[in-house]
Amino acid sequence: MTEQVWIGAAAGFAGDRSDASGPLIETLARHDGPRFLIFETLAERTLALAQLDRLADPARGEVPALQRLLWPALAPCAAAGIKIIGNFGGANPFGAAAKIRSWAIELGCPGLKIAVVTGDDLRDAFSSADFAGMETDGALLSAKPAIISANAYLGADAIAKALGAGADIVVTGRVADPALVLGPLKYSFGWADDDWDRLAAGILAGHLLECGSQVTGGYFADPGVKDVPGLDVLGYPIAEVEPDGSFVVTKPAGTGGLVDRRTVTEQMLYEIHDPAAYLTPDVILDLTQAEIAEIGPDRVRVSGARGRARPETLKATVCFDGGWLAEAEISYAGPNAKSRAALAIETVMKRLARLHPSLRVRADLIGVVSVFGDTNGMRLAAEVPDVTDSDLRVRFAAESTDRAAAECLLDEVEALYCAGPAGGGGVRRRLTPRLRSASCLVDRKHVVPQVSFLEMA
Known part of the structure; x- marks a missing residue:
């Protein structure tokens, strides 16, 4: 079994900084073992805009910042053997993958294997009336409007499968944000689908990394109250994950920002509806027993996540x-x-x-x-x-x-x-x-994730 996995988060949203990946890649490249760079770029609003873009031109629909974010990372990651996972496919994962392939060839990296994860698109799977019957907490769909898009939140399995099949880059559309981290962990450690505590630990690591520099002091900063040095050279986070699911959150040496108990605690509770039952496609996370310990400058160890069996339904937007x-x-x-x-x-x-x-x-x-x-x-x-x-x-x-x-x-x-x-x-x-x-709950039997590979011709 792999002893340790390193994962860096180079983007926390579609408009993030394009130079964030540089220090992460330099740090990851100095270590042995499995290393991954994730790009989380697909908020609900971003996906909606991508759907509008695809409607205007079927060749578009990827996250608009795709080239700005990926271009600086492709060649260095290829040289260092760092695998890339991102939901920057937006409404058009195959279109995004085709663009990445062309840039890889242009940059002299023609041998990269690019996988595409699909199955989140449910637009043609149900009628307007069907979606109205599955809507949660509202009646926006009661008038049965024409559906422009419907996307389920996929879990980590397809990402792990793509990596297991040799992918160097995994392009997804709508997946649950922490699945970008859990996928490589399942692949690297071989965690079972019902190993709920370890899966929950991977989700917690993903939750802390998914917003990028928020956990390294960005969204935390409040001058005079919560001071953060060097926001102009803010470092982005890295998780050093152990086989038992415990992990250390840190950042590249020499970068600005900070990682301490406060930044990790604040991000841990960010957008959590129920700390005892955070629902994801892969597992229900209980973080009420999580332990947070500062073990060195800009190094925080997190352990104690607990998990329960995953929900029977998947959220769809x-x-x-x-x-x-x-x-x-x-x-x-x-x-x-x-x-x-x-x-x-x-x-x-x-x-x-x-x-x-x-x-x-x-x-x-x-x-x-x-x-x-x-x-x-x-x-x-x-x-x-x-x-x-x-x-x-x-x-x-x-x-x-x-x-x-x-x-x-x-x-x-x-x-x-x-x-x-x-x-x-x-x-x-x-x-x-x-x-x-509107949000709907869909029986997971109707959602079938698929993995495809692009030929590097």
Whole structure:
């Protein structure tokens, strides 16, 4: 049995830094044994945008940052024997794999074996009525809209199978984020499908790595409260995993950030709905008995994960047409800026109430009233706090299935240039097609993961 597995996480979302992989690869390359580099890039929103991209052009649909993230890593990983796993396939895993193949050839790495994991796409497996019957916590699908996409969260088995068949790069679409780590661990250690405690430990390692630099201090940083050095050269995490599932979280030497009990604890609880029963496709994780110990600078040992039998159903995200999102902004500065901004909001709201009464419009004074509530219903001059910098950015937004109504909002904001109040400037406007999504629970017998290999011709 392999004595230890090293896994580095080079991305925690689709917009992550492209230079994060360099220090990870240098560190992994200095060690023997199985080494893997994962890229977690597929939030629900990212997949929805990828589906829209694929609808516009069937040749697209991969994560847009694919080349930016992969290009710097391909040749160094090939030279060091580091295998790459990523869900950057988005809505088009085969298209992503074909692009990676072409870049590998261009970079002088023609011998790489690229595997594609599919089976998450359930769009043609069920009717709208079927999906409506499987929806959880809501009734968004009750009207039986036309389904644009439906993707189940796959587990780690197909990734492990691809690696067992010799894959150097594994490209997936929708998989559960921690499966990107559990897959290589199952392959390397030979963990059984019902070895619940070890599988749970692998899921916990994946959960800590899946958001990239969050666990090394990025999302943790709060100056004066939780200080983190060197955010400009932030190191990304590495897990050193033992056969029993215990592991050490660390980062490359010489990089910024930090790994300590606090960063690991905070990330461990991130987006956990129930610490005693975190549901994944592979196992139900119980982290209530997990032990976290600092064993050295930027080295935290994690053990004690417990697991129970995996759920009988898989989560699926179902997307359908969400109409249009209209966004427009304008700035007001100088003396009496707040009153002029308030008048701009009042003017636009009154006009749209006459022109498109059904359009629901949100207005924000960014930095004053935005994150914790909008200005709807406020008497701005009296209720919005005074601002001392006299520099305000007003944002209007509305969503509608009526494109003309959404465009009307954009036109009304731009008209403020001349229709007042005084001093408005810097208008920006954007109309974006939207998808809405709902969650469903699908019996896993309907989901059949598959592994395919691309020929490196």
